[in-house]
Amino acid sequence: MRTLLALMLLACAAPALAEPPAGLAARADAVRQAAGVPGMAIAIVENGRVTLARGFGVRRLGSPARVDADTIFMTGSTGKAMTTAALATLIDAGKLGWNDRVVDRLPGFQMYDPWVTREMTVRDLLVHHSGLGLGAGDLLFVPRGKLSRSEIVRRLRFIRPATSFRSGYAYDNILYIVAGALIEAVSGQRYEDYIRKHVFRPAGMLKSTADPEHRFATANxxxxxxxxxGAVRGLGEQAVLNERDQLGQASAPAGLLAVSANDMAKWLQLQLARGKLPNGGRLFSEAQSAEMWKPVTIEPVDPAPPELEGTQANFELYALGWEVRDYAGAMIVWHAGGVFGFVTSVVLIPEKNVGFMVTINSEDSDVRLGLMYELLDHYLGRPKQDWPARFSAYKRDRLAASASAVQAAAATPARIGPSLPVARYARTYTDTWYGDVKVGTDEQGLTIDFTNTPGMTGRLSHWQYDSFVARFADKGIEPAYMTFALDAEGKVERITMKPVSPTADFSFDYQDLDLRPAAVK
Known part of the structure; x- marks a missing residue:
């Protein structure tokens, strides 16, 4: 780790090997069209110069409006680095420190463990080693939410850890919500206003926004x-999703930022210049730039599947809002992002002084990852490979296997149960961090309502034993198993849940729920 950091800090910007690949625009658009992706934008910066910023395709299926370099896209968790940059501006102003204890700066902050509450620093919020499990707490704002940022921070104290503090890596979003609340507490401004005034505006990113009102007011x-x-999400025909049916706004600091190709090019320039602005000023100091790229948490490195041989990393690390890994002997600073209906990759190659972004307005990650690796190979002087085709084959096989698993489970349940008349399962159940889940009954059977998630309602159908399948009215929410555990008297003692699909988004963190019968009021 120390050697890696030394190399990173000593590396000086070197000229890039080449301009963007010849014929890149035609190649990228052909890949987009072959995959059925409606729209895409790409931005490339080389040696401080924007060498490409353009759009491809359409903003919306069925509409002729074209994507251009000023079209804003939701860029998902790539926004974590922008939240971190907002913190860096407060640190440069002397109002905060990376090693400040959160509990000293954010009234009401509390983790499940009192010791962790006392020891958690600002840096700890950002590096995914808190002890929380993968995606813990995401159901408070996924697939949508009505809770405020402060209420989510309050509920954090009820989420049990999966591991000990600082002992391992597990990606989360909820602590970036805490980081947003911290920005608000220290600055006295809403997160959405602070990042606009202190990050976007000085960086010249004038189209970018974290505010849904601004986004929906932007025609482009x-x-x-x-x-x-299809049988699992990712299969079936491409369709327009409801743009106003997004994650809860409280989660903006974790990745609800909208950015255009032109604005992302400015962000890439800023990052490669270590915080220096074109006018000679600074958004953040070089010292803070080094801190944000400094690896903290070791990520487990899984073997690459055969279809993606060649992408295998020797190390993967998490810094402050950025991932750091190796590829072809070079250090890559990057982050992926995804929200419903959009996926993005933002990539920096510091030793080549190159950065680029690929974003699309669909969930076809094979396109943005395939083009990402083609660009990496180009700038690192590697032989050309058809990475989009390889990622497409991997996705196809993975989704087909997932669909087969779902269909096999549906076809072979045990013909046993339920143990109780269905009406006896109906009541309100509660979890300490999520809140109430109501199981009701009507003439058609059992119903389900996640009361803190607007529109997350549906019906339960018996599967086997005392397990049911929750099928939601919103077809974008994949089905989930609900298993009712009975006590010695035949009363429901608790409910556990898990997604039916093996490829369901990890943010449906049903495994963290411990639903118990609510006290009768």
Whole structure:
């Protein structure tokens, strides 16, 4: 780790090997069209110069409006680095420190463990080693939410850890919500206002926004698309999704920022210049730039599947809002992002002084990852490979296996149960961090309502034993198993849940729920 950091800090900007690949625009658009992706934008910066910023395709299926370099896209968790940059401006102003204890700066902050509460620093919020499990707490704002940022921070104290503090890596979003609340507490401004005034505006990113009102007031915006008509999400025809049906706004600091190709090019320039602005000023100091790229948490490195041989990393590390890994002997600073209907990759190659972004308005990650690796190979002087085709084959096989698993489970349940008349399962159940889940009954059977998630309602159908399948009215929410555990008297003692699909988004963190019968009021 120390050697890696030394190399990173000593590396000086070197000229890039080449301009963007010859014929890149035609190649990228052909890949987009072959995959059925409605729209895409690419930005490339080389040696401080924008060498490409343009759009491809349409903003919305069925509409002629074209994507251009000013079309804003939702860029998902790539925004974590922008939240971190907002913190860096407060640190440069002397109002905060990376090693400040959160509990000293954010009234009401509390983790499940009192010791962790006392020891958690600002840096700890950003590096995914808190002890929380993968995606813990995401159901408070996924697939949508009505809770405020402060209420989510309050509920954090009820989420049990999966591991000990600082002992391992598990990606989360909820602590970036805490980081947003911290920005608000220290600055006295809403997160959405602070990042606009202190990051976007001085960086010249004038189209970018974290505020849904600003986004919906921008005519030149991309619309979300997804495939939700198949056995699992990702299969079926591409369709327009409801753009106003997004994650809860409280989660903006974790990745609800809208950015255009032109604005992302400015962000790439800023990052490669270590915080220096074109006018000679600074958004953040070189010292803070080094801190944000400094690896903290070791990520587990899984073997690459055969279809993606060649992408295998020797190390993967998490810094402050950025991932750091190796590829072809070079250090890559990057982050992926995804929200419903959009996926993005933002990549920096510091030793080549190159950065680029690929974003699309659908969930077809094979396109943005395939083009990402083609660009990496180009700038690192590697032989050309058809990475989009390889990622497409991997995605196809993975989704097909997932669909087969779902269909096999549906076809072979045990013909046993339920143990109780269905009416006896109906009541309100509660979890300490999520809140109430209501199981009701009507003439058709059992119903389900996640009361803190607007529109997350549906019906329960018996599967086997005392397990039911929750099928939601919103087809974008994949089905989930609900298992009712009975006590010695035959009363429901608790409910556990898990997604039916093996490829369901990890943010449906049903495994963290411990639903118990609510006290009768």
């Amino acid at each position: 915006r991309a619309y979300p698309h997804g495939r939700t008509g």
